[in-house]
Amino acid sequence: MAAAVLxxxxxxxxxxxxxxxxxYLDSxxxxxxxxxxxxGEPDLHHAVTEWIRLLPTGYQTGSPSPAWLASRLRQxxxxxxxxxxxxxxxxxxxxVKGALGVSKGQCVEVDEFSRADKKQIIQAAWAARRATxxxxxxxxxxxxxxxDPRVDGWAEPANLLWALAHGVWTCEDIAERLPPPAQWxxxxxxxxxxxxxxQHTVNCLLRHLVGMLYPHNLDLHSYRILLMAATGRTSEEVVALHEDDIEYGPRSVLIDFTKQxxxxxxxxxxxxxxxxEDRVLHPSNPRLDVAEVTRSLLTLARPLAERSATLPVPLFLRAAVSHHTMTVQSFRGTGSGLRLTDWLNIHNVRIDGPADxxxxxxxxxxxxxxxxxxxISDIADDHTEETFRRSYAHGTTLRVIAGQVITTAQQHWLSKALTGPVVLDQEQSLHDPDAEAALGLSAQDIEQLRAGELDMGVSSCRDPFTSPFGRPGQMCPVAPTRCLxxxxxxxxxxxxxxxxxFAAHLEQLRHRLAPRHFHALWGQSQANLTEVLGLRTDAEISRARQRIADEGLTLQLPISSQVELDV
Known part of the structure:
Protein backbone atom coordinates (compact mmCIF):
# COMPACT_ATOMS: atom_id res chain seq x y z
CA MET A 1 0.00 0.00 0.00
CA ALA A 2 2.83 2.39 0.79
CA ALA A 3 4.58 1.61 -2.50
CA ALA A 4 1.38 2.30 -4.47
CA VAL A 5 0.67 5.49 -2.45
CA LEU A 6 -2.91 4.41 -1.74
CA TYR A 24 -14.03 -18.64 2.27
CA LEU A 25 -10.88 -20.76 1.93
CA ASP A 26 -11.08 -21.85 5.56
CA SER A 27 -14.64 -23.09 5.03
CA GLY A 40 0.35 -26.28 -6.48
CA GLU A 41 -1.67 -28.09 -3.81
CA PRO A 42 -4.21 -27.14 -2.68
CA ASP A 43 -5.20 -25.51 -5.97
CA LEU A 44 -5.74 -21.83 -5.25
CA HIS A 45 -6.73 -21.11 -8.85
CA HIS A 46 -9.89 -23.17 -8.38
CA ALA A 47 -10.49 -21.57 -4.97
CA VAL A 48 -10.13 -18.04 -6.35
CA THR A 49 -12.50 -18.60 -9.28
CA GLU A 50 -15.05 -20.36 -7.07
CA TRP A 51 -14.91 -17.55 -4.49
CA ILE A 52 -15.52 -14.99 -7.23
CA ARG A 53 -18.40 -17.03 -8.62
CA LEU A 54 -20.12 -17.02 -5.23
CA LEU A 55 -19.36 -13.38 -4.38
CA PRO A 56 -22.56 -11.89 -5.91
CA THR A 57 -24.74 -14.08 -3.65
CA GLY A 58 -23.76 -11.96 -0.66
CA TYR A 59 -24.83 -8.65 -2.20
CA GLN A 60 -27.87 -7.06 -3.79
CA THR A 61 -28.51 -7.61 -7.48
CA GLY A 62 -26.39 -5.25 -9.57
CA SER A 63 -24.07 -4.34 -6.68
CA PRO A 64 -20.54 -3.27 -7.78
CA SER A 65 -18.96 -4.69 -4.59
CA PRO A 66 -18.31 -8.26 -5.90
CA ALA A 67 -16.32 -7.02 -8.90
CA TRP A 68 -14.59 -4.44 -6.72
CA LEU A 69 -13.39 -7.09 -4.22
CA ALA A 70 -12.41 -9.54 -6.97
CA SER A 71 -10.35 -6.89 -8.75
CA ARG A 72 -8.52 -6.05 -5.51
CA LEU A 73 -7.54 -9.68 -5.01
CA ARG A 74 -6.42 -9.93 -8.64
CA GLN A 75 -4.26 -6.82 -8.24
CA VAL A 96 -4.69 -12.47 -14.09
CA LYS A 97 -4.48 -11.66 -17.82
CA GLY A 98 -8.01 -12.88 -18.62
CA ALA A 99 -11.53 -11.90 -17.68
CA LEU A 100 -12.35 -11.12 -14.08
CA GLY A 101 -15.26 -13.53 -13.94
CA VAL A 102 -17.89 -11.24 -12.42
CA SER A 103 -19.77 -8.27 -13.86
CA LYS A 104 -18.95 -4.81 -12.61
CA GLY A 105 -22.49 -4.05 -11.49
CA GLN A 106 -23.92 -0.59 -11.30
CA CYS A 107 -24.19 1.97 -8.52
CA VAL A 108 -27.67 3.31 -7.79
CA GLU A 109 -27.34 7.05 -8.27
CA VAL A 110 -29.33 9.31 -5.97
CA ASP A 111 -31.35 12.28 -7.17
CA GLU A 112 -30.73 15.87 -6.12
CA PHE A 113 -32.73 17.61 -3.40
CA SER A 114 -35.70 19.64 -4.52
CA ARG A 115 -35.30 23.39 -4.08
CA ALA A 116 -37.77 23.36 -1.18
CA ASP A 117 -35.96 20.51 0.59
CA LYS A 118 -32.57 22.13 0.11
CA LYS A 119 -33.87 25.43 1.43
CA GLN A 120 -35.23 23.94 4.63
CA ILE A 121 -32.07 21.85 5.18
CA ILE A 122 -29.86 24.95 4.89
CA GLN A 123 -32.16 26.95 7.17
CA ALA A 124 -32.10 24.17 9.77
CA ALA A 125 -28.30 23.95 9.50
CA TRP A 126 -28.00 27.70 9.97
CA ALA A 127 -30.19 27.64 13.08
CA ALA A 128 -28.37 24.60 14.48
CA ARG A 129 -25.01 26.25 13.91
CA ARG A 130 -26.06 29.35 15.80
CA ALA A 131 -27.43 27.21 18.65
CA THR A 132 -24.14 25.27 18.83
CA ASP A 148 -11.03 24.01 41.39
CA PRO A 149 -13.75 21.54 42.47
CA ARG A 150 -11.45 20.25 45.24
CA VAL A 151 -11.93 23.60 46.96
CA ASP A 152 -15.45 24.68 45.97
CA GLY A 153 -17.15 21.33 45.53
CA TRP A 154 -17.78 18.69 42.90
CA ALA A 155 -21.51 19.30 42.60
CA GLU A 156 -21.32 22.71 40.86
CA PRO A 157 -21.43 22.75 37.02
CA ALA A 158 -19.11 25.79 36.82
CA ASN A 159 -16.40 23.99 38.78
CA LEU A 160 -16.66 20.85 36.66
CA LEU A 161 -16.48 22.92 33.45
CA TRP A 162 -13.46 24.78 34.83
CA ALA A 163 -11.73 21.47 35.50
CA LEU A 164 -12.41 20.18 31.96
CA ALA A 165 -11.57 23.45 30.24
CA HIS A 166 -8.19 23.81 31.98
CA GLY A 167 -7.33 20.12 31.74
CA VAL A 168 -6.83 19.89 35.50
CA TRP A 169 -9.18 16.92 35.89
CA THR A 170 -10.24 14.34 33.32
CA CYS A 171 -13.69 12.87 32.85
CA GLU A 172 -12.57 9.73 34.70
CA ASP A 173 -11.43 11.85 37.66
CA ILE A 174 -14.75 13.70 37.76
CA ALA A 175 -16.72 10.41 37.55
CA GLU A 176 -14.78 9.03 40.53
CA ARG A 177 -15.21 12.15 42.69
CA LEU A 178 -18.82 13.06 41.93
CA PRO A 179 -21.13 12.70 44.92
CA PRO A 180 -24.05 10.28 44.63
CA PRO A 181 -26.81 11.59 42.32
CA ALA A 182 -29.12 12.09 45.27
CA GLN A 183 -26.68 14.73 46.62
CA TRP A 184 -26.31 16.64 43.36
CA GLN A 199 -27.00 3.47 35.26
CA HIS A 200 -26.40 6.13 32.58
CA THR A 201 -26.58 9.16 34.86
CA VAL A 202 -22.87 9.88 35.21
CA ASN A 203 -22.03 9.25 31.56
CA CYS A 204 -24.91 11.48 30.36
CA LEU A 205 -23.74 14.24 32.69
CA LEU A 206 -20.19 14.03 31.38
CA ARG A 207 -21.41 14.14 27.77
CA HIS A 208 -23.45 17.23 28.52
CA LEU A 209 -20.54 18.95 30.27
CA VAL A 210 -18.19 18.17 27.38
CA GLY A 211 -20.84 19.34 24.91
CA MET A 212 -20.95 22.72 26.66
CA LEU A 213 -17.28 23.24 25.78
CA TYR A 214 -16.74 21.38 22.51
CA PRO A 215 -18.82 20.37 19.45
CA HIS A 216 -20.05 16.81 19.12
CA ASN A 217 -20.62 14.83 15.94
CA LEU A 218 -24.19 15.97 15.27
CA ASP A 219 -23.10 19.62 15.61
CA LEU A 220 -20.67 19.23 12.71
CA HIS A 221 -23.42 18.11 10.32
CA SER A 222 -24.62 21.72 10.20
CA TYR A 223 -21.20 23.03 9.22
CA ARG A 224 -20.75 20.36 6.58
CA ILE A 225 -24.12 21.25 5.04
CA LEU A 226 -23.35 24.98 5.00
CA LEU A 227 -19.87 24.53 3.51
CA MET A 228 -21.10 22.11 0.85
CA ALA A 229 -23.93 24.46 -0.10
CA ALA A 230 -21.57 27.46 -0.21
CA THR A 231 -18.73 25.82 -2.14
CA GLY A 232 -20.51 23.12 -4.18
CA ARG A 233 -17.80 20.65 -3.15
CA THR A 234 -18.18 17.02 -2.08
CA SER A 235 -18.48 15.91 1.54
CA GLU A 236 -15.10 14.20 1.25
CA GLU A 237 -13.35 17.44 0.25
CA VAL A 238 -15.08 19.59 2.87
CA VAL A 239 -14.56 17.27 5.84
CA ALA A 240 -10.84 16.82 5.03
CA LEU A 241 -10.04 20.56 5.33
CA HIS A 242 -7.49 21.82 7.86
CA GLU A 243 -6.10 25.26 8.64
CA ASP A 244 -3.20 25.02 6.18
CA ASP A 245 -5.70 24.58 3.33
CA ILE A 246 -7.23 28.01 4.00
CA GLU A 247 -5.79 31.42 3.20
CA TYR A 248 -7.80 34.45 4.26
CA GLY A 249 -7.66 37.76 2.40
CA PRO A 250 -9.25 41.14 3.10
CA ARG A 251 -12.24 40.42 0.83
CA SER A 252 -11.86 36.75 -0.09
CA VAL A 253 -10.69 33.35 1.06
CA LEU A 254 -8.63 30.77 -0.88
CA ILE A 255 -9.21 27.09 -0.11
CA ASP A 256 -7.31 24.04 -1.35
CA PHE A 257 -9.72 21.11 -1.70
CA THR A 258 -8.23 17.61 -1.83
CA LYS A 259 -10.11 14.72 -3.38
CA GLN A 260 -8.47 11.49 -2.27
CA GLU A 277 -19.36 43.81 12.59
CA ASP A 278 -22.79 43.73 14.24
CA ARG A 279 -24.33 42.19 11.12
CA VAL A 280 -21.64 39.49 11.10
CA LEU A 281 -22.42 38.54 14.68
CA HIS A 282 -26.19 38.78 14.35
CA PRO A 283 -27.21 38.38 10.67
CA SER A 284 -30.93 38.60 10.00
CA ASN A 285 -30.90 35.98 7.25
CA PRO A 286 -28.73 32.93 6.49
CA ARG A 287 -25.67 33.94 4.50
CA LEU A 288 -23.47 31.26 2.94
CA ASP A 289 -20.19 33.01 3.64
CA VAL A 290 -17.36 30.49 3.29
CA ALA A 291 -14.86 32.60 5.21
CA GLU A 292 -17.22 33.08 8.16
CA VAL A 293 -18.15 29.38 8.40
CA THR A 294 -14.52 28.21 8.23
CA ARG A 295 -13.44 30.76 10.86
CA SER A 296 -16.18 29.52 13.17
CA LEU A 297 -15.10 25.92 12.65
CA LEU A 298 -11.46 26.75 13.40
CA THR A 299 -12.50 28.55 16.57
CA LEU A 300 -14.38 25.46 17.75
CA ALA A 301 -11.69 22.98 16.67
CA ARG A 302 -8.60 24.76 17.99
CA PRO A 303 -9.09 23.85 21.71
CA LEU A 304 -9.60 20.20 20.75
CA ALA A 305 -6.53 20.25 18.51
CA GLU A 306 -4.48 21.64 21.41
CA ARG A 307 -5.71 18.89 23.75
CA SER A 308 -4.80 16.18 21.25
CA ALA A 309 -1.63 17.90 19.95
CA THR A 310 -2.98 17.79 16.38
CA LEU A 311 -1.31 20.04 13.81
CA PRO A 312 -2.37 21.49 11.44
CA VAL A 313 -5.77 22.01 13.02
CA PRO A 314 -8.51 20.04 11.23
CA LEU A 315 -11.76 21.92 10.82
CA PHE A 316 -13.99 18.97 11.64
CA LEU A 317 -12.87 17.87 15.11
CA ARG A 318 -15.27 16.71 17.79
CA ALA A 319 -15.27 15.52 21.38
CA ALA A 320 -16.79 12.15 22.27
CA VAL A 321 -17.43 10.60 25.68
CA SER A 322 -17.68 6.85 26.13
CA HIS A 323 -17.38 4.91 29.41
CA HIS A 324 -16.42 8.09 31.30
CA THR A 325 -13.57 8.78 28.87
CA MET A 326 -13.32 11.78 26.60
CA THR A 327 -11.58 11.40 23.23
CA VAL A 328 -10.91 13.81 20.37
CA GLN A 329 -12.03 12.35 17.05
CA SER A 330 -12.68 13.33 13.47
CA PHE A 331 -16.17 13.85 12.12
CA ARG A 332 -18.09 10.72 11.10
CA GLY A 333 -21.08 10.73 8.81
CA THR A 334 -22.04 7.12 9.48
CA GLY A 335 -22.79 5.02 12.52
CA SER A 336 -25.61 4.69 14.99
CA GLY A 337 -26.85 8.11 16.06
CA LEU A 338 -24.26 9.89 13.89
CA ARG A 339 -25.91 9.87 10.45
CA LEU A 340 -27.51 12.71 8.54
CA THR A 341 -30.84 10.95 9.11
CA ASP A 342 -30.42 11.38 12.87
CA TRP A 343 -29.59 15.07 12.45
CA LEU A 344 -32.68 15.63 10.27
CA ASN A 345 -34.92 13.89 12.81
CA ILE A 346 -33.55 15.95 15.70
CA HIS A 347 -34.24 19.19 13.85
CA ASN A 348 -37.65 18.05 12.53
CA VAL A 349 -36.67 18.33 8.86
CA ARG A 350 -38.77 16.18 6.52
CA ILE A 351 -37.48 15.57 3.01
CA ASP A 352 -38.50 13.46 0.03
CA GLY A 353 -36.20 10.56 -0.79
CA PRO A 354 -33.16 9.22 1.05
CA ALA A 355 -31.18 11.35 3.50
CA ASP A 356 -27.95 11.17 1.50
CA ILE A 376 -20.35 20.86 -19.61
CA SER A 377 -16.81 22.27 -19.78
CA ASP A 378 -17.84 24.94 -17.26
CA ILE A 379 -20.05 22.70 -15.13
CA ALA A 380 -17.41 19.97 -14.75
CA ASP A 381 -14.77 22.36 -13.44
CA ASP A 382 -13.77 20.15 -10.50
CA HIS A 383 -13.95 16.75 -12.21
CA THR A 384 -13.98 15.27 -15.71
CA GLU A 385 -16.77 15.74 -18.21
CA GLU A 386 -17.35 11.98 -18.22
CA THR A 387 -17.95 12.12 -14.46
CA PHE A 388 -20.64 14.75 -15.02
CA ARG A 389 -22.38 12.64 -17.67
CA ARG A 390 -22.19 9.50 -15.53
CA SER A 391 -23.00 10.88 -12.08
CA TYR A 392 -24.80 14.22 -12.39
CA ALA A 393 -26.53 14.59 -15.75
CA HIS A 394 -29.22 12.04 -14.87
CA GLY A 395 -30.87 14.25 -12.22
CA THR A 396 -34.60 14.90 -12.41
CA THR A 397 -34.24 18.66 -12.84
CA LEU A 398 -31.81 18.37 -15.75
CA ARG A 399 -33.94 15.70 -17.38
CA VAL A 400 -37.02 17.92 -17.15
CA ILE A 401 -35.10 20.85 -18.61
CA ALA A 402 -33.68 18.64 -21.37
CA GLY A 403 -37.19 17.42 -22.12
CA GLN A 404 -38.41 21.02 -22.36
CA VAL A 405 -35.58 21.87 -24.74
CA ILE A 406 -36.38 18.87 -26.92
CA THR A 407 -40.09 19.70 -26.90
CA THR A 408 -39.37 23.30 -27.85
CA ALA A 409 -37.14 22.19 -30.72
CA GLN A 410 -39.74 19.70 -31.92
CA GLN A 411 -42.43 22.37 -31.73
CA HIS A 412 -40.21 24.74 -33.71
CA TRP A 413 -39.73 22.29 -36.56
CA LEU A 414 -43.33 21.13 -36.40
CA SER A 415 -44.54 24.71 -36.78
CA LYS A 416 -42.20 25.14 -39.75
CA ALA A 417 -43.59 21.99 -41.30
CA LEU A 418 -47.19 23.03 -40.71
CA THR A 419 -46.60 26.61 -41.86
CA GLY A 420 -45.99 25.74 -45.48
CA PRO A 421 -47.08 27.31 -48.76
CA VAL A 422 -50.51 28.87 -49.34
CA VAL A 423 -52.53 27.02 -51.99
CA LEU A 424 -55.12 28.97 -54.01
CA ASP A 425 -57.76 26.92 -55.80
CA GLN A 426 -58.55 29.72 -58.26
CA GLU A 427 -56.46 32.63 -59.42
CA GLN A 428 -59.65 34.70 -59.40
CA SER A 429 -59.32 34.61 -55.61
CA LEU A 430 -56.80 37.42 -55.95
CA HIS A 431 -59.60 39.68 -57.20
CA ASP A 432 -61.57 39.20 -53.98
CA PRO A 433 -61.83 42.47 -51.99
CA ASP A 434 -60.91 40.60 -48.82
CA ALA A 435 -57.82 38.99 -50.36
CA GLU A 436 -55.44 41.56 -48.95
CA ALA A 437 -56.49 40.95 -45.32
CA ALA A 438 -56.97 37.19 -45.70
CA LEU A 439 -53.63 36.54 -47.43
CA GLY A 440 -51.61 39.25 -45.72
CA LEU A 441 -50.72 40.84 -49.05
CA SER A 442 -50.67 44.40 -50.26
CA ALA A 443 -52.38 45.56 -53.45
CA GLN A 444 -48.96 45.74 -55.13
CA ASP A 445 -48.15 42.14 -54.08
CA ILE A 446 -51.43 40.91 -55.54
CA GLU A 447 -50.80 42.71 -58.79
CA GLN A 448 -47.32 41.23 -59.08
CA LEU A 449 -48.68 37.73 -58.37
CA ARG A 450 -51.30 38.13 -61.10
CA ALA A 451 -48.68 39.38 -63.56
CA GLY A 452 -46.31 36.50 -62.80
CA GLU A 453 -43.53 38.82 -61.61
CA LEU A 454 -43.08 36.73 -58.41
CA ASP A 455 -43.02 33.35 -60.16
CA MET A 456 -40.06 31.35 -58.76
CA GLY A 457 -40.59 28.18 -60.81
CA VAL A 458 -42.83 25.68 -59.03
CA SER A 459 -44.65 28.45 -57.12
CA SER A 460 -44.91 32.19 -56.67
CA CYS A 461 -43.34 33.98 -53.70
CA ARG A 462 -44.66 36.59 -51.31
CA ASP A 463 -41.22 38.24 -51.06
CA PRO A 464 -38.07 36.54 -52.45
CA PHE A 465 -35.88 38.86 -50.32
CA THR A 466 -37.23 37.70 -46.93
CA SER A 467 -36.58 33.99 -47.36
CA PRO A 468 -36.44 31.92 -44.12
CA PHE A 469 -33.58 30.01 -45.77
CA GLY A 470 -31.37 33.06 -46.33
CA ARG A 471 -30.21 36.33 -44.81
CA PRO A 472 -32.54 39.37 -44.76
CA GLY A 473 -32.19 41.29 -48.03
CA GLN A 474 -30.63 38.31 -49.84
CA MET A 475 -32.34 36.80 -52.86
CA CYS A 476 -33.76 33.40 -51.86
CA PRO A 477 -30.83 30.94 -52.25
CA VAL A 478 -32.91 27.73 -52.43
CA ALA A 479 -35.68 28.53 -54.90
CA PRO A 480 -37.32 26.63 -56.50
CA THR A 481 -36.19 23.40 -54.81
CA ARG A 482 -37.43 24.42 -51.34
CA CYS A 483 -40.46 26.48 -52.31
CA LEU A 484 -42.82 23.69 -51.25
CA PHE A 502 -41.17 18.58 -59.97
CA ALA A 503 -43.04 15.47 -58.78
CA ALA A 504 -41.35 13.43 -61.53
CA HIS A 505 -37.99 14.90 -60.52
CA LEU A 506 -38.53 13.84 -56.88
CA GLU A 507 -39.54 10.35 -57.98
CA GLN A 508 -36.23 9.98 -59.84
CA LEU A 509 -34.36 11.15 -56.73
CA ARG A 510 -36.26 8.68 -54.58
CA HIS A 511 -34.96 5.80 -56.69
CA ARG A 512 -31.38 7.13 -56.79
CA LEU A 513 -30.90 8.02 -53.13
CA ALA A 514 -30.88 5.90 -50.01
CA PRO A 515 -34.28 6.08 -48.24
CA ARG A 516 -32.83 7.81 -45.17
CA HIS A 517 -30.97 10.35 -47.28
CA PHE A 518 -34.00 11.06 -49.47
CA HIS A 519 -36.26 11.49 -46.47
CA ALA A 520 -33.83 13.90 -44.79
CA LEU A 521 -33.50 16.07 -47.93
CA TRP A 522 -36.82 15.80 -49.73
CA GLY A 523 -39.30 14.10 -47.41
CA GLN A 524 -41.11 17.30 -46.39
CA SER A 525 -41.23 18.62 -49.96
CA GLN A 526 -42.70 15.36 -51.22
CA ALA A 527 -45.32 15.30 -48.45
CA ASN A 528 -46.41 18.88 -49.20
CA LEU A 529 -46.41 18.24 -52.95
CA THR A 530 -48.60 15.15 -52.54
CA GLU A 531 -51.04 17.23 -50.50
CA VAL A 532 -51.13 20.01 -53.11
CA LEU A 533 -51.69 17.62 -56.04
CA GLY A 534 -54.43 15.92 -54.07
CA LEU A 535 -56.40 19.17 -54.14
CA ARG A 536 -56.56 19.12 -57.98
CA THR A 537 -59.10 17.19 -59.98
CA ASP A 538 -58.20 14.51 -62.50
CA ALA A 539 -59.34 16.78 -65.31
CA GLU A 540 -57.04 19.59 -64.21
CA ILE A 541 -54.08 17.22 -63.99
CA SER A 542 -54.86 15.77 -67.44
CA ARG A 543 -54.98 19.25 -68.98
CA ALA A 544 -51.67 20.15 -67.29
CA ARG A 545 -49.99 17.01 -68.66
CA GLN A 546 -51.36 17.78 -72.15
CA ARG A 547 -49.96 21.30 -71.90
CA ILE A 548 -46.53 19.91 -70.95
CA ALA A 549 -46.58 17.70 -74.04
CA ASP A 550 -47.86 20.35 -76.41
CA GLU A 551 -45.57 23.17 -75.28
CA GLY A 552 -42.52 21.01 -74.45
CA LEU A 553 -42.31 22.38 -70.92
CA THR A 554 -39.33 21.34 -68.79
CA LEU A 555 -38.47 21.82 -65.13
CA GLN A 556 -36.15 24.79 -64.66
CA LEU A 557 -33.76 23.94 -61.79
CA PRO A 558 -30.36 25.37 -60.79
CA ILE A 559 -27.34 23.44 -62.01
CA SER A 560 -26.35 22.65 -58.42
CA SER A 561 -29.58 20.69 -57.89
CA GLN A 562 -28.89 18.38 -60.84
CA VAL A 563 -26.37 16.35 -58.82
CA GLU A 564 -27.13 14.62 -55.52
CA LEU A 565 -24.24 13.27 -53.43
CA ASP A 566 -25.10 10.73 -50.74
CA VAL A 567 -22.77 12.00 -48.02
Missing part, protein backbone atom coordinates in the same frame (compact mmCIF):
# COMPACT_ATOMS: atom_id res chain seq x y z
CA UNK A 7 -5.29 6.07 0.69
CA UNK A 8 -6.48 4.60 3.97
CA UNK A 9 -9.85 3.75 2.42
CA UNK A 10 -8.17 1.81 -0.38
CA UNK A 11 -6.09 -0.07 2.19
CA UNK A 12 -9.23 -1.13 3.99
CA UNK A 13 -10.66 -2.36 0.69
CA UNK A 14 -7.66 -4.59 -0.04
CA UNK A 15 -7.71 -5.90 3.52
CA UNK A 16 -11.39 -6.79 3.22
CA UNK A 17 -10.73 -8.67 -0.04
CA UNK A 18 -8.00 -10.72 1.64
CA UNK A 19 -10.12 -11.38 4.71
CA UNK A 20 -13.18 -12.47 2.72
CA UNK A 21 -11.17 -14.80 0.50
CA UNK A 22 -9.32 -16.39 3.41
CA UNK A 23 -12.59 -16.85 5.28
CA UNK A 28 -14.20 -24.67 1.59
CA UNK A 29 -10.70 -26.17 1.63
CA UNK A 30 -9.85 -29.02 4.08
CA UNK A 31 -6.13 -28.20 3.83
CA UNK A 32 -6.52 -24.47 4.14
CA UNK A 33 -3.57 -24.22 6.54
CA UNK A 34 -1.26 -25.51 3.78
CA UNK A 35 -2.55 -23.11 1.10
CA UNK A 36 0.05 -20.93 -0.58
CA UNK A 37 0.34 -19.09 -3.86
CA UNK A 38 3.73 -20.72 -4.30
CA UNK A 39 2.35 -24.28 -3.95
CA UNK A 76 -2.53 -8.37 -5.25
CA UNK A 77 -1.87 -11.64 -7.11
CA UNK A 78 -0.64 -9.74 -10.18
CA UNK A 79 1.74 -7.77 -8.00
CA UNK A 80 3.15 -10.98 -6.56
CA UNK A 81 3.54 -12.45 -10.05
CA UNK A 82 5.50 -9.35 -11.08
CA UNK A 83 7.93 -9.79 -8.18
CA UNK A 84 11.10 -11.57 -9.42
CA UNK A 85 11.71 -13.47 -6.15
CA UNK A 86 8.17 -14.69 -5.45
CA UNK A 87 6.69 -17.59 -7.39
CA UNK A 88 3.03 -18.22 -8.16
CA UNK A 89 2.01 -21.78 -9.01
CA UNK A 90 -0.85 -23.10 -11.11
CA UNK A 91 -2.88 -21.24 -13.72
CA UNK A 92 -3.18 -17.93 -11.90
CA UNK A 93 -0.88 -16.28 -14.46
CA UNK A 94 -3.47 -16.79 -17.17
CA UNK A 95 -6.36 -15.79 -14.90
CA UNK A 133 -22.01 28.40 18.99
CA UNK A 134 -24.30 29.98 21.60
CA UNK A 135 -24.19 26.82 23.74
CA UNK A 136 -20.40 26.59 23.65
CA UNK A 137 -20.02 30.33 24.27
CA UNK A 138 -22.17 30.04 27.42
CA UNK A 139 -20.24 26.93 28.50
CA UNK A 140 -16.87 28.69 28.34
CA UNK A 141 -18.34 31.74 30.11
CA UNK A 142 -19.58 29.47 32.90
CA UNK A 143 -16.21 27.73 33.09
CA UNK A 144 -14.53 31.14 33.49
CA UNK A 145 -16.39 31.79 36.76
CA UNK A 146 -15.69 28.32 38.15
CA UNK A 147 -12.80 27.17 40.29
CA UNK A 185 -27.24 20.30 43.32
CA UNK A 186 -30.30 21.44 41.39
CA UNK A 187 -28.21 23.14 38.61
CA UNK A 188 -26.25 19.91 38.15
CA UNK A 189 -29.38 17.75 38.07
CA UNK A 190 -30.95 20.04 35.44
CA UNK A 191 -28.19 19.18 33.01
CA UNK A 192 -29.48 15.61 32.64
CA UNK A 193 -31.93 14.95 29.79
CA UNK A 194 -35.40 13.81 30.89
CA UNK A 195 -35.83 10.07 31.36
CA UNK A 196 -32.15 9.29 31.95
CA UNK A 197 -31.70 5.80 33.39
CA UNK A 198 -29.85 5.56 36.71
CA UNK A 261 -10.25 9.28 -4.80
CA UNK A 262 -8.96 11.33 -7.72
CA UNK A 263 -5.70 12.26 -5.96
CA UNK A 264 -6.17 15.88 -6.95
CA UNK A 265 -5.96 19.22 -5.16
CA UNK A 266 -7.80 22.24 -6.51
CA UNK A 267 -7.70 25.82 -5.25
CA UNK A 268 -10.86 27.90 -5.26
CA UNK A 269 -11.50 31.51 -4.25
CA UNK A 270 -14.66 32.75 -2.53
CA UNK A 271 -15.52 36.39 -1.99
CA UNK A 272 -16.50 37.73 1.41
CA UNK A 273 -19.32 40.29 1.43
CA UNK A 274 -18.52 43.52 3.19
CA UNK A 275 -20.64 43.65 6.32
CA UNK A 276 -20.62 45.61 9.53
CA UNK A 357 -25.47 14.05 1.69
CA UNK A 358 -24.47 13.41 -1.94
CA UNK A 359 -27.83 14.84 -2.97
CA UNK A 360 -26.70 18.26 -1.72
CA UNK A 361 -23.67 18.16 -4.00
CA UNK A 362 -25.89 17.18 -6.92
CA UNK A 363 -28.23 20.07 -6.18
CA UNK A 364 -25.27 22.40 -6.53
CA UNK A 365 -24.34 20.78 -9.83
CA UNK A 366 -27.88 21.30 -11.15
CA UNK A 367 -27.74 24.98 -10.21
CA UNK A 368 -24.38 25.31 -11.93
CA UNK A 369 -25.77 23.59 -15.04
CA UNK A 370 -28.60 26.11 -15.16
CA UNK A 371 -26.23 29.03 -14.62
CA UNK A 372 -23.87 27.96 -17.40
CA UNK A 373 -26.78 26.93 -19.65
CA UNK A 374 -25.58 23.36 -20.07
CA UNK A 375 -21.93 24.01 -21.01
CA UNK A 485 -41.44 23.97 -47.68
CA UNK A 486 -41.55 27.79 -47.50
CA UNK A 487 -44.20 29.86 -45.75
CA UNK A 488 -43.72 32.66 -48.35
CA UNK A 489 -44.86 30.46 -51.24
CA UNK A 490 -48.19 30.90 -53.07
CA UNK A 491 -49.21 27.98 -55.29
CA UNK A 492 -51.56 29.01 -58.08
CA UNK A 493 -53.42 26.78 -60.54
CA UNK A 494 -51.06 28.01 -63.26
CA UNK A 495 -48.18 26.36 -61.38
CA UNK A 496 -49.66 22.88 -61.87
CA UNK A 497 -47.50 21.86 -64.91
CA UNK A 498 -44.28 22.74 -63.07
CA UNK A 499 -45.54 20.91 -59.96
CA UNK A 500 -46.07 17.74 -62.01
CA UNK A 501 -42.57 18.04 -63.49
Missing amino acids: STGACRGFRKAISDFCT AEPRAAEASLAA LIARRIAHPDRSVAGHLHGW EERIKKGWALAAVGS SAPLRELLPPGTLP RARTTRRSAYSTPAQK IRRLRKSGKVEKALTFKGR ECRNAFILPSNLPQLLL
